[in-house]
Amino acid sequence: MISITRDVIDAGAMIEAAKRPGMGALVTFCGAVRDDGGIERIELEAYEEVAVRELEKIRDEAMREFPIESVDIVHRIGSLFVGETILLVIVGAGHRKEAFAASEFIIDRLKQTVPIWKKEFYRDGERWVPGEAGGQG
Template identity: 55%
Template sequence: MITNEDFSIDALVEKMKRPELGGIVTFLGTVRGDAGVTALHVEIYKEMAEQELEKLKREAREKFEIEAVEIVHREGELNVGENIVAILVGAKHRKEAFRACEYLIDELKKRVPIWKKEG
């Protein structure tokens, strides 16, 4: 999901919880306050990005023994400390969830059309 609005990692976790999951692994990316950086402008080719995110989720389900996956990425002007991206993976066992989460963030950075400009 691509959004202009901030999101709550807690709300995303609550939405994913279900009895068959033994664990939910989360990755939360935030705007880093490097020297001179006060904000980050995130531009996304939305239609193509949504398609690629769905493809990544399908791939993760095929490659890893996971039960649930969600990806949320923000666009627009974001200040230092604000949320940029959340990846949540639910599985019966933690090892597969961790592996899938790492795969998803690595592939997202390589394949999804997202441009960031520091301000």
Template identity: 55%
Template sequence: MIKVTSGDFDVQATIDAAARRSIGAFVTFVGVVRDDGIERMYLEADCFAAEEELSCIRTEAVDRFGVETVDIIHRVGDLRVGDPIVLIIVGASHRRAAFQACEYIIDRIKESVPIWKKEYTPDGTRWVPGEHEDKKTSG
């Protein structure tokens, strides 16, 4: 499943849906809203383009690491500290490929998927700079 949604996700249900007899390992990554002195966070996306990009990343991961299943769910909208943001579940016959693919996927999401975070703090708001940001655009 590839999805950008305002709803929450169910980790176990997603694993159950991906399960097949040839899979020996599922690696799960859940990104959550960290308390960096914020009150809440708003996530914005170009949803259609984001799902297209996530699908491309899934294909890349399957081709590179030979994993069997990749599910990615990314949330948008208002979230609070501790709320889950993103779920990545990779299923593979062996653990090593699953771990490698999972790390590759989250790195690629941070690099190219059109999703942005705005943090609300007691002092105001700020857009979270991307990891591939240069200084001038982060103001």
């Protein structure tokens, strides 16, 4: 599954759906909104059509570059509060080493190329997060 959603991400259900008999490793990365100096909430915006295509490219590249069996990526947009899940990446492979390496590759590439932007809201103001295309801190 590759998707951009405004809905709460159900990590447990996605992990269960990702399991396959040949996988000895299922590595998950769950990115959440953190209280980084008084953040009350964040707003995530995306160029959704392009973001999904870019996530599909990243999945396909990871599948070519690493000996893995599956990749699922779900990224949330909209208004999120501290503790809520922003991103879930699930990589399935025969062995853990390959799954961890592919997961790190996917997350790094996502931050570089996927058109998703983050605005942080504090008690005393707000700011767009500069830097990577993904705007993830």
